[in-house]
Amino acid sequence: MNHTLYAARLGVSRGLHEFRQGVASSDQWFNVIMALIFLTVLIFQRDATVDGTSFSLASVTLPSMLGMMVALGGLVGVSSQLSTSKEDGSLLRAKTVPGGMVGFLVARIVQVILDTLLSLLVILIPGVFLVNELVNAGITGWLTMLWIFALGLLATLPWGAIISSLTKTMQSTFGFTMLPVMGLTAISGIFYPISAIPDWLQVIAQVFPIYWIGIGMRSALLPDSAMAAEIGESWRQLETIGVLGAWAILGLLLAPTILRRAARRESGSALERRQNLTMQRATSG
Template sequence: MNADLHAFRLGVDRGWREFRHSLGSSDQWFNVVIGIAYLTVLLFQRGSAVDGTTLSLAALTLPSMVGMSVAFGGLVSPAGQLALNREDGTLLRAKAIPHGMVGYLVGRVVQTSLDIFLALLIVLVPGLLVVEGLFRTGLGGVLLLVAVLVAGLLATLPWGAVVGSLAKSPQGAAGLTMLPMMGIVAISGIFYPITALPGWLQWVAQLFPVYWTGLGARSALLPDSAAAAEIGGSWRTLETFGVLGVWAVVGLLLAPVILRRMARRESGADMEQRRQAALTRGMG
């Protein structure tokens, strides 16, 4: 069997096992708490109508949350995991095994994707019971939603790996991802129509995947009339896949280079230094 293919299969198995193990961890309780918070927002938004449409603000927000969750999780989760695995020696052990880095990275992708899928179900399933007016687009809309979410993952996962490779600690990775992402989410039309923002902020939001995954999810789940609340009154499907594609291509070209460079520099001494720094932070 081809060595890379074998490493790929081992990575898939590893990712699946780590995902199953995570089902009993506090991370899933965090997802439940976030899901409850999102549903609370939707309940308060049900009575507010979006100008120019017959839909409630909640109907606009739920698909946006779905897109946002993919982009947010695709960047934040791998960055934190990679930084943590550098600190605890997991990455160093993977480097020491032939084709171990391939298996490690495949495992990270599988676990992250499954974690995000579960988080989406926690929000989407009860959300559909609370919000009316979704899935009016039929099977085509479902297929479009899947395509958008996959494109959103491809556009963000490589960049999460880049940040995790550059961060010196899990806390540093969180600072480099969560804080900027919270600001980007705030201007990306997730919880209210982006057209309510000043023009220059709309342009800034359109530079990042969060806005486009949210827009793509809305185009998949909402009727065409809802596009009246969007920039230019259009879903801009081609532009959505174009921007997400650019982020994905650049990220997939850049991430392997940075990951290989980071892996070459990994050593037992560096890992021990990071471990001691982590212990010092914990004692402080």
């Protein structure tokens, strides 16, 4: 069997195993808490309607939240996992094993995909019962949601890996992912229609994937009459494919080179320096 394919198979198996371990761990309380927060927001939005439509604000917010979770999974999820792997030496160990880097990266990708999917289900399943408008999405809507999910991860996963490769500590990785994501979320029409914000902020939002994943999810789960609240009163699916595809292609072209350079910098002395720095921070804190 081809060594690369064998390493990839081992990576899939490892990713599945680590996902199952994560589901059984206390880390999943974060998903539960986030779901409760989001569902509370939806409850308060059920009686408000979107201007120009008869739809509740909750029915527009829920699909947008799902889009935000995809972006968080792709950017923050993979970057935090890679940063953790650098801190605990997993990346260095993978580098020393034939085919280890392939298996390592495949495992991270599999785990992030499954973690993100679980996060969506934790919000979507109870959300459907709260938001009646989503019940009639139909098979076409659910299929659209699947390709938006896949394309959204393709557009964000490589960039999460790139950011992690360029940063030295978990704290700096978090700062370069979570904070920009929250800022872009605020202007991307996730919690209220994007048409309500100034035009220049709308332009900025449309450059980045979060807006396009959000509108893609809305196009999947809402009827066409909800387009009245969108820019140009259109779901803009061709533009969604174009922008997310461009981010995916550029990220996939850049990520392998940057990841290889980051892996070459990994050494026992570099790991020791990071661990000493972490211990110093813990002691001083």
